[in-house]
């Protein structure tokens with residue numbers, strides 16, 4: 285059968301594919317995946333059907349119907365997988381950015397009714413149309429950066445109606461544009477304002493009894509913010525264990541500002557990813573490493589934007605055998621950036637990742653972090669044809685051009701977008 289879409293003469297074709305295939309890349313595997321010099325990639329419909337060097341191309345399958353893209357002098361790589369965003373929210377927090385620059389801390393702003401709770405007020409007050417328009421605006425921005433799959437969390441509703449509304453808005457946004465979305469319920473972002481006096485235990489009871497059963501058809505993952513001022517370790521454990529009973533896959537925000545032990549706890553419950561990890565201890569990193577399918581999602585733009593000195597120990601995590609991914613954590617408070625290329629560079633500069641490791645961290649390992657590695661994240665026959673043509677000659681220039689967008693063309697499911 286003829287190829288429908290064919291990329292030829294790629295100076296470097298970054299497959300980001302290499303053994304093992306049944307779990308995320310870790311240790312030396314994170315940088316030993318295959319690069320093809322002078323490569324081609326062939327697609328049929330929405331799938332990749334062949335990858336190799338130009339000498340191996342089967343010319344018999346190139347016909348008048350084949351759309352051919354000449355990639356001379358350029359890099360071809362998988363579409364970016366953005367595995368941690370808070371996509372749907374009302375308004376923005378530019379005013380709090382001013383307060384931060386004047387010296388106030390994230391937790392001080394949170395304690396004074398700002399932070400997450402100010403976005404909760406704006407989100408509850410926004411109409412579905414306003415929330416959808418903002419989400420579509422942000423998705424268009426992600427698409428320009430070459431993001432082809434994206435995880436979207438709720439967490440700015442914190443009541444029954446708004447949390448479900450945020451999921452419905454995210455599903456509608458998914459229908460209206462080409463980036464594929466993965467849906468996460470983060471109703472346990474902080475304790476809802478109505479439960480401030482009753483406390484985290486009562487709020488977790490409410491979520492488990494009412495919100496999680498109702499949200500199950502709309503969300504694949506449940507996430508919790510395990511942190512001082514949010515949810516303590518034992519409440520987080522109880523919540524995640526019960527969510528798993530309801531059929532949800534698990535994620536956690538943990539060790540962002542303090543070491544409460546959330547990452548290791550969640551890994552032991554079978555979490556697909558443990559996110560932030562800035563304060564993850566060496567002992568707990570070993571406990572996470574004992575679960576080779578749990579991905580540590582590193583979010584380097586968050587400490588940058590919050591002006592914190594402490595970054596996740598990416599180098600040590602890799603050396604300890606923990607699979608790592610990198611994401612923006614796009615949200616209105618601690619990372620209003622959609623630039624995953626910048627996150628990749630800052631992961632190299634501040635967390636000790638090397639370029640090949642960082643590239644795997646925003647593609648195949650990010651796909652593992654949202655349980656989509658069977659579909660996306662690498663250029664391999666059988667996977668979805670989510671492909672980026674980059675305007676750079678080799679991979680070393682990807683993290684080097686700090687903050688630049690190297691994307692020239694984006695293809696999702698074999699279609700240019």
Ligand SMILES: [Zn+2]
Nearest residue numbers: 368370537613
């Ligand atoms: Zn987050």
